[in-house]
Amino acid sequence: MAEAHPFSDKFWDERETWSRDRLESEQLAALKRQLAYVGANSIYYKRAFKEVGFDPAGLKSFDDLSRLPLTKKADYVASVQRQPPWGEFVAAPREQVRRVHFSSGTTAKPAPQFWTEADLTRWADNYARGAWSQGVRPGQVFQCLFTYTWFVGGLGATAGYQRAGAICIPAGSGETERQVHSIYEFGTEIICGTPSFMLHLAETAAKLGYDSAASPVKRIMVGGEPGASIPATRKRIEELWGAKCYDAYGSLEFQTIGWDCEAQTGPHLLEDFAYAEIVDPDTGRTVPDGERGVLVLTHLDKQAGPLVRWWTGDIVSRRREVCACGRTHGRLINGVLGRGDDMLVIRGVNLFPSAVEELIRSTSGTTDEYRIIVGGKLTDAGGFPTGIRLQVEALSDAPADLGQRLSGLIKEKLQVRAEVELLAPDTLARSSHKSKRVIQEPAG
Incomplete structure (x- = not known):
């Protein structure tokens, strides 16, 4: 990216501190550009826009977005079945695509998602922003315990923490005993993984004769499951490791959606990367801040696999007042409360x-x-x-x-x-x- 990072010792990117008025003005301008791009280059959205008579050039406010249909996982899977193996959502020429990751395939055949070089750079930068907000600094040792096999998390975390200046050990999620030994041998200060694995790792450390609370680990980033935003689970992980535990929320489709800062008051949405709506699951209408609803996301800055009004299925509650850390982007209070289908x-x-x-x-x-x-x-x-x-x-x-x-x-x-x-x-x-x-x- 053209901007120099970090912006300051406290903030990775100046966009984290934009006033609400400026942030929303920039979001609306980005949304107009993105919808024009999507409507011109995505087979799926070109058809969807035509069916409802939507012209991106006519977008005047965020309310106009509600004229577009929601995009759900079933729509994405069906598009791949119509045009295998790439589907109808990809919006960049194949020669510009640099990465393909896949969904887990637990409920259907794994579906692909795509990235250009610019998308990969933005992904790493978003990850670095989250890491920086949690106190990660150059020279600290980071051990990534997300899996690298097909899963989207491992490579994203490694690229992001490298961009933030950390020394990265791409360990993956296997060989638990070796993971423990490596933490002590290399003085690992930051680890990441699912909450379940963080608990299992501490249990394994104890069996090997280590006191995890006295380990060099000082920061733990968890994702993939509810965990760090469940108070008792966060407390348990922090007590076991003698470290701060931070929630990170993402998905295959949007990678980095929200990150805890050092204040741990709920993951900050990356509102310059994706526009967020919180909607009533029954009516689809936007709910006021502080009320629960389903998170719906629209890319503002994605080339290869952009999505419009993507139904995450995740139940959340948003607040948009300025955080104690000084960041102005909205926060998901208590993280992801659960999936609607869970x-x-x-x-x-x-x-x-x-x-x-x-x-x-x-x-x-x-x-x-x-x-x-x-x-x-x-x-x-x-x-x-x-x-x-x-x-x-x-x-x-x-x-x-x-x-x-x-x-x-x-x-x-x-x-x-x-x-x-x-x-x-x-x-x-x-x-x-x-x-x-x-x-x-x-x-x-």
Whole structure:
């Protein structure tokens, strides 16, 4: 990028401090340019704009964006099926594309996403901005524990922390014991990975005779799962490592969406990279700041795989007052509260797994590993859940009434019946990537 970075010792980019008026003015101008580009170069959006009679040149305000349809994952997958293997969203000539990453493919065939050289530079710069806001500085040792196999996180984190000046060890998410030894051997000051892996890594360190709280690690960036924005999970990771734990939120489609700063008051949106709408999941209408809704994003600066009104499915709540750190970009209070399709409905009560995690990890006597089981015997005649079963690993010195205490807390705080099964430590499988903590069983 043309701008010199860092902008100052505190801010990576001056755009982080733009006034709200200037930020929104720049967003609207960028949105007009981006929609004109997309409408001219993306097969999918050229057709979509024509179907609703939308002319990007006629965009006058952010409200005009609501005239365009939402873009959902099913739309993207269908476009790839129509024109395999690239699909209809790619907007840059093939000779300008430099990178392809893929979705996980857990619910459908993996779908590709694309980057030009300029996109890759912007991606790294956005990552560096987040790292800088968390206190990362040149010469510090960074060990990346995100996987590099097909997953988008590892290469993005490595490029970003390198751009911020860190000494990078691209370790990946395997060989947990070697990871621990490397932290102590090379004096690793910053690590990143999923919250599940951070907990597992500390557990492994203890088994190897290390005290993780006395390690050289001072900063931990976590992503891929709710974690650092769940107070009890953040507290647990910070206590285990004697380090600050920061939330980072991204996706295949938008990579870096939001980052905790050192104030840890909720991930800052990168509002000069993507325009954010928070909408009611039922009506699609914008909700006021402070209310929960689904995050919808539109690229303002993407060439190869730009998206317009992308339905993330993530439930969030936004605030746009200036943060204590001085940054003016909006924040996602409490991070991602959950995915709309992850929400459980138990006897009419909306239950996010993250709320259960908060109660488990704020209760002493557990190893941090648990599973939520829905269905099975806890269903009514119509096959609908009447409660949840919890499998929770208990420490050897856990209180005898731990199961009753957890069950009571969930009933009191979440208004949901829970049957708790206590398991011995190391019963449940650990994950170095994204843990599967909700298990659906057939009614019976």
